[in-house]
Amino acid sequence: MVFGMIAVALAAAVFYVDTYTDIEGAIAVLYVVIMLLAAQTTTRIGLLVVAATCAALTLLSYAMTHGDDAELQSTIRLIVALSALFVTTVLLLKTETARLTTLSINSALKESEARYRSIFDRTRVALWERDYSQVRSYLMDLRADGVTDIRAHVAANPDLVDHCIGLIRVVAANEAARDMLGPENSAISALRRSILPAQDGFIDVLQAIMDGRKLFEDKVEIRSENGGDKLVLLSISFPDDPAAFNRVVVSMVDITQREMALKALAEAQAELTRASKAATVGAMSASLAHELNQPLGAIVVNSQTLLRWLDRDPPDLAAVRRSAERMIRDSQRASEIIHNTRNLLSPSSDKLESIRLDRLIDETMALMEHELQRSNTTVMIDRKPHLPPVSAVKIELQQVLINLITNAIQAMDEAGSPERTIRIATDRPDIERVSVTVRDTGPGIIEGVRDKLFAPFFTTKATGMGMGLSICRSTLEVRGGSLDGTNHPEGGAVFEMCLLIKPEIEHA
Ligand code: ADP
Numbered sequence: 001m002v003f004g005m006i007a008v009a010l011a012a013a014v015f016y017v018d019t020y021t022d023i024e025g026a027i028a029v030l031y032v033v034i035m036l037l038a039a040q041t042t043t044r045i046g047l048l049v050v051a052a053t054c055a056a057l058t059l060l061s062y063a064m065t066h067g068d069d070a071e072l073q074s075t076i077r078l079i080v081a082l083s084a085l086f087v088t089t090v091l092l093l094k095t096e097t098a099r100l101t102t103l104s105i106n107s108a109l110k111e112s113e114a115r116y117r118s119i120f121d122r123t124r125v126a127l128w129e130r131d132y133s134q135v136r137s138y139l140m141d142l143r144a145d146g147v148t149d150i151r152a153h154v155a156a157n158p159d160l161v162d163h164c165i166g167l168i169r170v171v172a173a174n175e176a177a178r179d180m181l182g183p184e185n186s187a188i189s190a191l192r193r194s195i196l197p198a199q200d201g202f203i204d205v206l207q208a209i210m211d212g213r214k215l216f217e218d219k220v221e222i223r224s225e226n227g228g229d230k231l232v233l234l235s236i237s238f239p240d241d242p243a244a245f246n247r248v249v250v251s252m253v254d255i256t257q258r259e260m261a262l263k264a265l266a267e268a269q270a271e272l273t274r275a276s277k278a279a280t281v282g283a284m285s286a287s288l289a290h291e292l293n294q295p296l297g298a299i300v301v302n303s304q305t306l307l308r309w310l311d312r313d314p315p316d317l318a319a320v321r322r323s324a325e326r327m328i329r330d331s332q333r334a335s336e337i338i339h340n341t342r343n344l345l346s347p348s349s350d351k352l353e354s355i356r357l358d359r360l361i362d363e364t365m366a367l368m369e370h371e372l373q374r375s376n377t378t379v380m381i382d383r384k385p386h387l388p389p390v391s392a393v394k395i396e397l398q399q400v401l402i403n404l405i406t407n408a409i410q411a412m413d414e415a416g417s418p419e420r421t422i423r424i425a426t427d428r429p430d431i432e433r434v435s436v437t438v439r440d441t442g443p444g445i446i447e448g449v450r451d452k453l454f455a456p457f458f459t460t461k462a463t464g465m466g467m468g469l470s471i472c473r474s475t476l477e478v479r480g481g482s483l484d485g486t487n488h489p490e491g492g493a494v495f496e497m498c499l500l501i502k503p504e505i506e507h508a
Helices: 002-020 027-041 044-066 074-120 133-146 148-155 160-167 176-183 187-199 198-212 242-246 256-311 317-345 357-374 394-415 468-476
Strands: 127-131 168-174 215-223 229-237 250-256 350-354 380-381 390-393 420-429 433-440 484-485 493-500
Touching: 002 027, 002 493, 074 493, 127 176, 133 148, 133 160, 133 198, 133 242, 148 160, 148 198, 160 187, 160 198, 160 484, 168 176, 176 250, 176 420, 187 198, 187 317, 198 215, 198 229, 198 242, 229 256, 242 250, 242 484, 256 317, 256 357, 256 468, 350 357, 350 394, 357 394, 357 433, 380 493, 390 394, 394 420, 394 433, 394 468, 394 493, 468 484, 468 493
Parallel strands: 380 420
Antiparallel strands: 127 168, 127 250, 215 229, 229 250, 350 390, 420 433, 433 493, 484 493
């Protein structure tokens, strides 16, 4: 405001002197001073208006004083004054543009700093800004001395970890970080307390710095303020520029609860798998009793025959021997059946072996023979020739197959299907996998439940548990396989299990 009034007064004075006095000189050049004053207060447009006004006053004054007899000298003075005005205006406009750009850059910088600060302060992820520059140069010196494996070096120099912790400086920590490591978490003592009891993760961080890695991310154990151990996901992004190691952002997310929940889930799943194995054996018990009956009955018959051969006079020892041999063979068969059943439940049966699908299907059919007969079900097997073996746990595949066949029998039972056929087909859908499909002539999967079939505890049966398909799918997925179910266009449900072929097995 004050600058404005001074400028107006000066403009009036310059105009007066220029117009009404005889001072010979480029008085109008003094309008430049007014431009400089105006630049302090006005905007770019204001500056242009002031410049135009000054030029107009200059021309007006020229017209009033030299209108009739324009001589060369006064015209030159006019040109000098107008040029000075023009040059000053251009320079002032340029300065103004530069000033505005600097201002906007500054405010953008401030805004981004404020945003960063508010994210840093408010996020529930524990964040630190730590100065790793001294640790980095220490590690680089070690590398220059030929050390490449920091873990081995720590084994020989146990104090190294403590020394490196001492070289770290905590620049800033947010509230979540204070909650995690305690209020004095910026102090080196807090770092020592949290890192030293389980230093493995920290040694990995040192190795990452030494190797010049850009990102470190791992599960790491730390000790909290109250002495409890926490499992955290530690993530550190190291800058490209070594000079920026004085402000490295370190983040930690407490995953202790999540890991405990995952562990409990895995344990529960293992428990369920065991229970479902027992259920599978239960489902086969009728078939097992039937299977055992055959050799046991044969043993009884053979022992009676043997006694008869012995009672002969003289005893027919050759016939006795034949009967005894048959008895041995049948008892071996019975003990094999018991052995296989026990194997189904023993944890040691979880070993990978090379399995031929044809044999697996035959053995499973033998186990289910009685159940299939009871339910009056015909099984048709369509075998793809020359399939390579798969690497799998036999009991697992058998369990899946038994589940699929039992489900098919139950579906056909429930619907009272007149035709009861299960078609089992093997195939090789692609170079890496083989498949087994089990198709039935039941009512098919109920409309709208396809998405839920494999969810735990989903069942449409009055006495069902709904765990069969869920366990079957996870059993196969753990080994890289898959299980899916759909309705066949010609009716009935079809379930397909796919299994990975290990190339080394195929070419073995
Ligand atoms: P459960 O047999 O105890 O019900 P599952 O997980 O084995 O548990 O099966 C879940 C559901 O999937 C069954 O209740 C049934 O609705 C459906 N299902 C499974 N197999 C078939 C099939 N072959 N035909 C029609 N529906 C089926």
